[in-house]
Amino acid sequence: MKCPLIVVVLAGSLLLAGCATETVFRPAGTVSPAAQDRPFTVSGRISINMDGKGSVGQFDWAHQPQADLLSVNSPLGSTVAQLRRDATGVTLLADGKSWQAANVEDLTHDVLGWTLPLGNLVWWIRGLPAPDAPYQFASDGSLDQQGWTIRFVSDADAPGLYPKRVEMQRDKLTLRLLPQNWR
Amino acid sequence: MKKIALALLATLLSVPAHASAIAQLKAFVSDTKTLSASFNQLVSSKNKHEEASGTLEISRPGKFRWSYNKPYEQLIVGDGKTLWIYDKDLAQVTRKNLDGALGSSPAALLAGNNAIERDYVLKEAGKQGDVEWLSASPKKADNTFNAIRMGFSNKMLVEMELTDSFGNNTRIRFSAQQKNPALAASHFSFTAPKGVDVVSGD
Numbered sequence: 535m536k537c538p539l540i541v542v543v544l545a546g547s548l549l550l551a552g553c554a555t556e557t558v559f560r561p562a563g564t565v566s567p568a569a570q571d572r573p574f575t576v577s578g579r580i581s582i583n584m585d586g587k588g589s590v591g592q593f594d595w596a597h598q599p600q601a602d603l604l605s606v607n608s609p610l611g612s613t614v615a616q617l618r619r620d621a622t623g624v625t626l627l628a629d630g631k632s633w634q635a636a637n638v639e640d641l642t643h644d645v646l647g648w649t650l651p652l653g654n655l656v657w658w659i660r661g662l663p664a665p666d667a668p669y670q671f672a673s674d675g676s677l678d679q680q681g682w683t684i685r686f687v688s689d690a691d692a693p694g695l696y697p698k699r700v701e702m703q704r705d706k707l708t709l710r711l712l713p714q715n716w717r
Numbered sequence: 718m719k720k721i722a723l724a725l726l727a728t729l730l731s732v733p734a735h736a737s738a739i740a741q742l743k744a745f746v747s748d749t750k751t752l753s754a755s756f757n758q759l760v761s762s763k764n765k766h767e768e769a770s771g772t773l774e775i776s777r778p779g780k781f782r783w784s785y786n787k788p789y790e791q792l793i794v795g796d797g798k799t800l801w802i803y804d805k806d807l808a809q810v811t812r813k814n815l816d817g818a819l820g821s822s823p824a825a826l827l828a829g830n831n832a833i834e835r836d837y838v839l840k841e842a843g844k845q846g847d848v849e850w851l852s853a854s855p856k857k858a859d860n861t862f863n864a865i866r867m868g869f870s871n872k873m874l875v876e877m878e879l880t881d882s883f884g885n886n887t888r889i890r891f892s893a894q895q896k897n898p899a900l901a902a903s904h905f906s907f908t909a910p911k912g913v914d915v916v917s918g919d
Contacts, residue, residue, distance in 0.1 A: 575764075579804060579807055581807040581914075586916055586917060587918075588809070588916035588917075589802075589916070590807055590809050594764075607885070609793065610879065610887050611767070612862055612879065612887065613882075613885055627883075630882075710807050710808075714788075714789075
């Protein structure tokens with residue numbers, strides 16, 4: 535009689551694990567316009583869906599107020615594309631070539647065909663609205679800012695300091711970020 | 718005469734355990750129609766040290782299933798024509814033409830009948846313990862990896878090392894290798910689960 539019981543319990547917990555309840559991430563406090571832009575390093579996964587075209591990959595991102603280094607990697611760990619931002623501008627390295635522009639948003643739009651909102655992502659990845667542009671929270675908890683709709687998701691039973699997943703949508707572009715290792 | 722020819726043939730075919738890595742690669746490709754194994758992957762670069770593990774299945778020609786179980790679930794299936802990458806947590810499947818996607822997984826490379834010999838210049842790269850190493854450099858400039866090393870022991874692939882131009886080094890150790898197991902055809906086909914975005918990566 536013991537075995538079936540164990541099986542039932544196991545099946546029950548597996549079921550729960552498979553259906554972990556997700557909820558809207560709520561940041562601990564609101565950002566003041568004078569919010570400090572602090573350095574961080576984070577890695578995780580990213581998916582891009584631009585009107586049915588896109589990819590999934592891993593990312594490594596080292597952010598400082600004056601500089602960013604963002605690599606997008608294959609599952610095997612090889613770097614597919616790398617963005618470098620510093621005081622002189624932004625460089626994108628991919629396919630053995632390099633491109634330069636004044637900011638990440640223009641560069642990714644012109645080269646990749648979709649915009650990576652890196653300046654806002656500095657805040658969104660932490661579940662915060664960017665402090666230097668108007669924003670609004672919808673009744674379902676999603677954030678509207680600069681034409682983007684951003685959904686911050688966390689596990690209902692294990693809310694963390696930052697969102698578990700950030701989903702960003704604008705026009706026909708959907709970006710999903712799954713930050714995993716904050717350092 | 719016939720006996721001598723047969724003996725000669727037998728000698729040529731039976732690759733001794735201490736054979737060079739290139740001979741072992743050729744024996745590995747011709748002897749293994751299907752393969753299953755576990756793998757451990759270690760990606761390291763200047764500031765990074767990330768481990769992952771999973772399982773691998775190959776069915777020649779050209780079919781493979783490369784599945785990450787830890788630290789997260791990601792499935793890469795090559796069905797002979799199309800490469801499918803499924804990330805469960807991101808709820809997205811990327812579909813790619815397999816021809817252009819060899820660098821996406823060592824499994825794609827290994828599952829081909831002659832892809833390695835056709836697309837790479839092979840060189841012996843010495844011996845470490847029981848493992849004979851070869852280095853494979855792409856004939857056409859490849860933007861994915863600029864160096865691949867493969868280690869063989871007893872005509873079986875035991876290790877791979879891949880290096881890219883950004884300074885990433887990926888080391889994959891294989892274990893529990895099974896030669897020519899019966900593998901269900903369903904392992905080499907992919908149907909996207911409901912509610913998951915399917916995008917084209919071409």
